Amino acid sequence: MMKSLNPSDLAGTSxxxxxxxxxxxAPLPPPYDDFNQATIPPLKPEKIKNIEAxxxxxxxxxxxxxxxxxxxxELIRRFLAGLQKLFEKENNWTFLQPLMLSMEHCAKCxxxxxxxxxxxxxxxxxxxRPNFRAEVLRRIYRKYVKPGGKLTARFTGDINxxxxxxxxxxxxxxxxxxxxxxxxxxxxxxxxGLITHEIRKLFSQEMGIxxxxxxxxxxxxxxxxxxxxxxxxxxxxxxxxxxxxxxxxITGYKVEVPWDVEGADILLLHNAGEMLAWPENVGAFAIxxxxxxxxxxxxSEAMGYDAVNYGLWYDDVQFSRVAVRxxxxxxxxxxxxxxxxxxxxxxxxxxxxxDRLLTGELNIPRESALVxxxxxxxxxxxxxxxxxxxxxxxLHDPCNVVRAMGIVEPQRRILRKIAPQFREMTPxxxxxxxxxxxxxxxxxxxxxxxxxxxxxxxxxxFLQILQAFKDEPREAPKxxxxxxxxxxxxxxDIFAYYHAEERSSLYYGGLVELIVNAMAxxxxxxxxxxDKPSWTATA
Amino acid sequence: MGFYLLSYLCFAVFVxxxxxxxxxxxxxxxxxxWEIYPVQHEPAAKAAYxxxxxxxxxxxxxxxxxxxxxxxxxxxxxxxxxxxLWKENRNLxxxxxxxxxxxxxxxxxxxxLLLGAGLTLWGSAIYTEGSGLRTLLDGLILxxxxxxxxxxxxxxxxxxxxxxxxxxxxxxxxxADYFNLLFILLFFLSALVAGLSNNPSLEGAKAYMLGLLSGxxxxxxxxxxxxxxxxxxxxxxxxxxxxxxLTHMSHMFMKYFLYHEVKWDDTPNRPGGRIEAAVRKNLDLxxxxxxxxxxxxxxxxxxxxxxxxxxxEKK
Numbered sequence: 001m002m003k004s005l006n007p008s009d010l011a012g013t014s015x016x017x018x019x020x021x022x023x024x025x026a027p028l029p030p031p032y033d034d035f036n037q038a039t040i041p042p043l044k045p046e047k048i049k050n051i052e053a054x055x056x057x058x059x060x061x062x063x064x065x066x067x068x069x070x071x072x073x074e075l076i077r078r079f080l081a082g083l084q085k086l087f088e089k090e091n092n093w094t095f096l097q098p099l100m101l102s103m104e105h106c107a108k109c110x111x112x113x114x115x116x117x118x119x120x121x122x123x124x125x126x127x128x129r130p131n132f133r134a135e136v137l138r139r140i141y142r143k144y145v146k147p148g149g150k151l152t153a154r155f156t157g158d159i160n161x162x163x164x165x166x167x168x169x170x171x172x173x174x175x176x177x178x179x180x181x182x183x184x185x186x187x188x189x190x191x192x193g194l195i196t197h198e199i200r201k202l203f204s205q206e207m208g209i210x211x212x213x214x215x216x217x218x219x220x221x222x223x224x225x226x227x228x229x230x231x232x233x234x235x236x237x238x239x240x241x242x243x244x245x246x247x248x249x250i251t252g253y254k255v256e257v258p259w260d261v262e263g264a265d266i267l268l269l270h271n272a273g274e275m276l277a278w279p280e281n282v283g284a285f286a287i288x289x290x291x292x293x294x295x296x297x298x299x300s301e302a303m304g305y306d307a308v309n310y311g312l313w314y315d316d317v318q319f320s321r322v323a324v325r326x327x328x329x330x331x332x333x334x335x336x337x338x339x340x341x342x343x344x345x346x347x348x349x350x351x352x353x354x355d356r357l358l359t360g361e362l363n364i365p366r367e368s369a370l371v372x373x374x375x376x377x378x379x380x381x382x383x384x385x386x387x388x389x390x391x392x393x394x395l396h397d398p399c400n401v402v403r404a405m406g407i408v409e410p411q412r413r414i415l416r417k418i419a420p421q422f423r424e425m426t427p428x429x430x431x432x433x434x435x436x437x438x439x440x441x442x443x444x445x446x447x448x449x450x451x452x453x454x455x456x457x458x459x460x461x462f463l464q465i466l467q468a469f470k471d472e473p474r475e476a477p478k479x480x481x482x483x484x485x486x487x488x489x490x491x492x493d494i495f496a497y498y499h500a501e502e503r504s505s506l507y508y509g510g511l512v513e514l515i516v517n518a519m520a521x522x523x524x525x526x527x528x529x530x531d532k533p534s535w536t537a538t539a
Numbered sequence: 540m541g542f543y544l545l546s547y548l549c550f551a552v553f554v555x556x557x558x559x560x561x562x563x564x565x566x567x568x569x570x571x572x573w574e575i576y577p578v579q580h581e582p583a584a585k586a587a588y589x590x591x592x593x594x595x596x597x598x599x600x601x602x603x604x605x606x607x608x609x610x611x612x613x614x615x616x617x618x619x620x621x622x623x624l625w626k627e628n629r630n631l632x633x634x635x636x637x638x639x640x641x642x643x644x645x646x647x648x649x650x651x652l653l654l655g656a657g658l659t660l661w662g663s664a665i666y667t668e669g670s671g672l673r674t675l676l677d678g679l680i681l682x683x684x685x686x687x688x689x690x691x692x693x694x695x696x697x698x699x700x701x702x703x704x705x706x707x708x709x710x711x712x713x714x715a716d717y718f719n720l721l722f723i724l725l726f727f728l729s730a731l732v733a734g735l736s737n738n739p740s741l742e743g744a745k746a747y748m749l750g751l752l753s754g755x756x757x758x759x760x761x762x763x764x765x766x767x768x769x770x771x772x773x774x775x776x777x778x779x780x781x782x783x784x785l786t787h788m789s790h791m792f793m794k795y796f797l798y799h800e801v802k803w804d805d806t807p808n809r810p811g812g813r814i815e816a817a818v819r820k821n822l823d824l825x826x827x828x829x830x831x832x833x834x835x836x837x838x839x840x841x842x843x844x845x846x847x848x849x850x851x852e853k854k
Contacts, residue, residue, distance in 0.1 A: 005710070089824060091828060094570055097568075097796075098573050104787055109628060111623075155713065156715045157713035188794055191575075205829075318849065320841070320844070351593065356572055363808060363810055372596065406581070408594070409590055
C-alpha cells in the first residue's frame with residue numbers, strides 16, 4: 001500500500017507515483033470476480049524510456065523527455081506563459097470567468113472525490129481525486145504567476161515546479177473523463193472538471209501537446225480531410241450507399257438517403273464513426289425519417305457528414321474551427337435546423353458551447369435528435385409493436401446530453417413506449433456515471449491506455465450495467481441502449497474486455513435501432529443478439 | 540477610540556475588497572456556456588429531474604419559462620442549511636453546518652445590533668425601554684447571539700479537528716487553511732468567553748455598536764478595554780470582516796457568481812441580442828497562444844482564426 005499523496009508530491013522523484021496493486025480496484029461481482037486481482041499490464045521499458053511515464057501505470061500522451069537542461073527550462077517557461085494566458089481575456093475569453101471562480105473558491109472539502117468514478121474505482125488513489133490536479137494548478141499559479149507568489153507559497157500551499165511536475169500534470173489531465181459529476185456535487189459550485197479542461201488547453205494551445213488520437217488524427221485530420229475517421233466526401237457517400245443496401249437486406253425496408261438537399265427542414269449530422277462501426281444506427285435514422293415523412297438531408301461536403309468536435313475536450317481554437325465549419329455548411333444548405341444524431345459530445349459542442357461563438361447567419365437553430373425522435377414516436381407518426389422489443393433494456397445517459405444539456409426525458413418517454421422491459425440504472429439521469437470513454441478516452445488506446453480505461457474509468461459503468469440486469473437469467477439477451485457514439489465505443493470495449501457477451505449475454509446499441517426494431521411495418525428485425533434475430537431471441 | 544477606528548478601517552477594507560471582487564466578475568467578458576443540470580430556475584417539473592428547455596421541439600420558437608420560486612426553493616436551504624453537503628458529504632456536514640450557521644447568525648446579530656443602535660440614536664418612538672419592538676429585538680439578539688456563538692465555536696473546533704485528524708483533509712491543508720480556521724475560532728471563543736464572563740445579555744455588543752454608529756459619542760459607549768476577551772472579540776471580528784473578502788472564504792457571497800454566472804447560465808444566444816453583441820466583441824480579441832497549429836500572431840482575431848485552417852505542424 002502506497003502512502004497517501006498530497007499535491008506537492010507531484011514533484012517527487014519516484015519512477016511511478018501511483019500504482020494500482022492487485023486487489024485494490026473496486027471489486028466486481030461473479031462471474032467477473034476473476035478480474036478483481038487484475039492490474040494494468042506494465043509498459044515495456046524500451047517503449048517508455050524516452051517519454052514521461054512516471055505518473056501511474058499508464059500513458060495517454062507520451063510526452064518526450066527534454067534532451068537538455070536548456071530544453072527543460074524552455075518547456076517550463078512555455079508552460080508558465082500558457083498558464084498566464086489562461087487568465088487573460090484576449091486568450092481565454094471563452095472560459096475566463098468559470099476558471100477564475102473555480103480557481104479561487106475551493107474549500108478543499110473533498111466532496112468532489114466521493115462523486116468521481118475514477119477515484120472510487122481505482123481503489124481511492126489520491127492522484128485521481130478531482131481536486132488533486134486542480135490543487136496542483138492552483139499552487140503553481142499562486143506561486144509562479146501571481147505577484148509575490150514565491151513569498152507567500154509556504155503559507156498558501158507550496159509546490160516545486162520542474163519538468164516532471166509539468167509532464168505529470170499533462171498526463172494527469174487525461175485521467176479525468178470530464179464527466180463533471182464532481183461539479184454537480186460541489187456545495188460551492190467549484191468545477192474541478194473545468195480545471196482539467198483548462199490544463200488540457202494550456203498544453204495544446206501553448207505547447208502543442210495533446211494525445212495524437214484527438215489532435216493529429218482528430219481535429220487536424222477532421223479539418224483537413226473532412227472526418228476524424230479519415231473518410232473523404234466520396235467515401236462517405238459510398239458508405240451510405242452500402243448502408244442503404246444493408247438496411248434493405250437486414251430489415252426488408254428500402255430506404256433512400258437524401259444528400260445535399262437545399263432548403264430541407266433538417267440537416268442531420270452523424271458522428272462519422274457510426275458509418276464505419278455501427279452502420280445500422282445511421283441506417284435506422286434514415287428509416288425512421290423516411291417513414292415519418294421528415295424533410296431532411298445529409299451533407300456530402302467535407303466535415304458535413306461528421307458531427308464530431310474533438311476540440312471540445314482540449315482546444316478552444318480547434319473547437320471553434322470545427323463548429324464554424326459545421327454551421328457554415330448548414331447555412332449554405334439553407335436548412336431550418338441542424339439535428340445532432342446519437343453523439344453526445346457533438347450535442348454539447350454544437351448546441352451549447354458553440355452557442356456563444358456562432359453569430360449572424362451562422363447561428364442556425366440546433367436540436368438534439370432525441371427530441372425529434374420523441375415527436376415522431378409519441379405523436380403516432382409511425383406504428384409500433386413494442387412486443388418486438390420484449391427483452392431487458394437499460395439506458396445509459398451520455399454525460400454531454402444529460403448533465404450538460406438537461407435532455408433527460410425524451411429518450412425515456414420513447415423507451416417507455418417501445419421497450420416493455422425497460423429499467424433504469426442506479427443512479428441515472430443527471431446523476432449518471434460516465435461510460436469511462438468520455439473526453440476522448442473512447443478513442444485513445446496508445447501504450448496501455450485501453451487497459452487502464454477498461455479496468456478503471458469504465459469500471460463503474462460496467463458495475464451499473466450488471467446491477468441493472470442482476471435479476472435476469474444469465475442466458476437471456478440484454479440490451480444497453482447508449483445513444484452516443486463514444487459511449488457505445490466505450491461499452492463495446494468493456495463488454496469485450498470482460499467477455500460480457502459470453503458470460504452475461506450483454507449487448508449494446510443505440511436508441512434508433514430499438515425504435516426501428518419495434519416498427520410494425522418492418523419485415524425483419526434490425527437488432528440481432530449474436531446470430532439470433534431479436535424478435536425470436538426471447539420467444 | 541482606537542477600537543472604533545480599527546472597526547471603521549476594516550469595514551472600509553471589506554467594502555472595497557468585496558466591491559473589487561464583484562466588479563471584477565461583472566467586467567469579465569461573456570464566456571461560452573458551461574451550465575450543468577439540474578438548473579434550478581427551470582420550471583419545477585423540469586428542475587425536479589434536471590430537464591432543460593432544450594428538451595422542447597423547436598425550443599427557439601417558444602417563450603422561455605423560468606421559475607424564481609423553484610430557484611429560491613433550492614437556494615434557501617442550500618445557503619442556510621448547506622443542503623448539498625448534507626446530501627453528498629454527511630460526515631462533514633455535522634461540523635460544517637454549525638460553523639456556517641454560526642456565522643450566519645453572527646451576521647444576523649450584526650444587522651439587529653445595527654438596527655437597534657440606529658433606533659436608539661435616532662430616537663424612534665416605538666423603540667423605548669420596555670416597548671414591544673425593543674423586547675423583540677433584545678430577545679432575538681440574545682437567542683441568535685448565543686446560538687451563533689455556540690454553533691460557531693463547535694463548528695470551528697470540529698472543522699479544525701477534521702482537518703488535523705483526517706488525512707483526506709490534512710494532505711490538502713495549507714498553513715493558510717489552519718490560520719483561517721484558528722482566526723474564526725478566536726473570534727467565536729473570545730466572544731463566547733466575554734459573554735459568559737460578564738456580559739450574558741450581550742449589552743457590551745449593543746453598546747459597542749452604539750459607539751460605532753455615533754463615533755464614540757453615544758451616552759454609554761462600550762469600552763472594550765474593560766475585558767480582554769471582549770477586546771479580542773471586537774478586534775478579531777473587525778479583522779475578519781476585512782480578511783474574508785481577500786480569501787477563498789469570499790465564497791460566502793461569490794457563490795452567487797459560481798451558480799448564476801456559470802453553473803446555471805443557460806441563456807441562449809438570440810440573433811440580435813445582448814449575448815450576440817458580446818460574442819462579436821469577443822471574436823475581435825487577438826490571442827497570442829504559442830502552439831503552431833493555432834496560428835496566432837497577435838494581429839489575427841479569434842474570428843479570423845476560427846474561420847481558418849490550422850497551420851501545418853513541422854515534424
